Amino acid sequence: MSLSEEQTMIRDLARDFARNELAPHAAEWDRTGHFPEAEITRLGELGLMGMLVPEEWGGAGADHVSLALVMEEIAAGDAGVSTTVNMQNCVVTKPVYEWGSEEQKQRYLRRLVSAELRGAFMLTEPHTGSDASAIKTRARLEGNKYVLNGNKQFITSGTTAHLAICFAVTDESAGKRGISAFLVPTDAPGYKVLRTEVKLGQNSSDTCQVALEDLELGPDMMLGEPGQGYRIALANLECGRIAIAAQALGIARAAYEAALEYAGERETFGQAIFEHQAVGFKLADMATELEAARALIHHAARLRDGGLPSIKEASMAKLFASEMAERVCSAAIQVHGGYGYLRDFPVERHYRDVRICQIYEGTSEIQRLVIARAIREE
Incomplete structure (x- = not known):
C-alpha cells in the first residue's frame, strides 16, 4: 500500500526521533524504570501527541494510517514510550476533542496536544x-x-x-x-x-x-x-486496537532487525549463520509475518479514515499483530542463541515488552469474540 507524501514525512519524522532519541536509552530506561518526560514533551512539540485532533486545536489533523506509522516507529525505539503516545492520542486528546465542552477544550485540549499536560x-x-x-x-x-x-x-x-x-x-x-x-x-x-x-x-x-x-x-x-460514559469508553475501540497492533508490529520489527543483523555477523562452521538454511528460513518467516501484520493494520486504518465500519478489521489486525509479535520476538531470541537470553542484547527486552499487547486494549480472546460475531452477521 502506497503512502502519501504527508504520511511518509510523518513516518520519517517519528523514525528519526525513535532511532536517535529513544533506542539509545531504551535499555537503561527499562533497567531503571525511568519515565522519559523530556522525550515525551519533545514528541508533543513535534506534533505526535495529538495527531487526530484538528489543527485549529493545535493538533496535526492527521489520519489513522499516520498514527499507525508513528506507533510502529516509536515502538521500535522504546515500547513504553509508544504506550504513552497511544494513550495521549487515542484515549485522551481524541475523547476530549469529540466529547468535551467548549470550555473544557479551551482549558485542556491544546495543553494535552502539546504534552504540556499528560493524560x-x-x-x-x-x-x-x-x-x-x-x-x-x-x-x-x-x-x-x-x-x-x-x-x-x-x-x-x-x-x-x-x-x-x-x-x-x-x-x-x-x-x-x-x-x-x-x-x-x-x-x-x-x-x-x-x-x-x-x-x-x-x-x-x-x-x-x-x-x-x-x-x-x-x-x-x-x-x-x-x-454517556460507556459510549465514550467504547467510541475509540478501533483507534486503540489499530494503534496497539502497530505497537506490536514495531516491537517485533525491532527484534527482527536485531536478529537479522546478528545473523549476518555471527559465524559458525566458517560462514555467517544467516547462510545456514535453518536460520535463513526462520528470518524469512519473520519478515513475512511482519509484512502481513502491516497490511492488516493499514487496511483497518484506511477503513477508519474512510468512515467505513472497521471494528472487525481492527480486531483482526490487533489479534494477528500481537500474537505474531510474540512469535517473532521469540524467534529473534532463538537466532541469538544463548546471547539472546542475556540483558546485553535487546531481544529479551523486546520479548518482555511485547507480551502485554495480547492483553490490553482487548485481550486476544475478546478480539476473537468480536470477529466471530462480525462474521456470523455477514
Missing part, C-alpha cells in the same frame, strides 16, 4: 477488565458537586499524568447507561496512587492502582452528558 484513562478496576460495564466506582451528586469513590487498576501513567478521564456510575438503576465520564486533575484531593506495579516489561511507562477517596468535582468536569 490517563481510568476505566479498568480490580474486578473488571473486559467487562467494562461492571465498574463499581461511584460518583454521587451532593449539592453542586460530584463525589467520586472507588479503585482503578492497571492505569497507564497513573503517577505521571496531570489529567485523567475517569469513568464512574452516576445512576445505579440504569446499568451501563448509568456510567458517566469525568475529567479528574491528578493533583485533586482524594486522588491517591496506591501502588506502582512491578511489571514484566515496558518499564519506561508507569502502571498504577489508583484510589479515589471522596474526590470532589464540579459538574463542569463531566465529559459529555450524564450516562
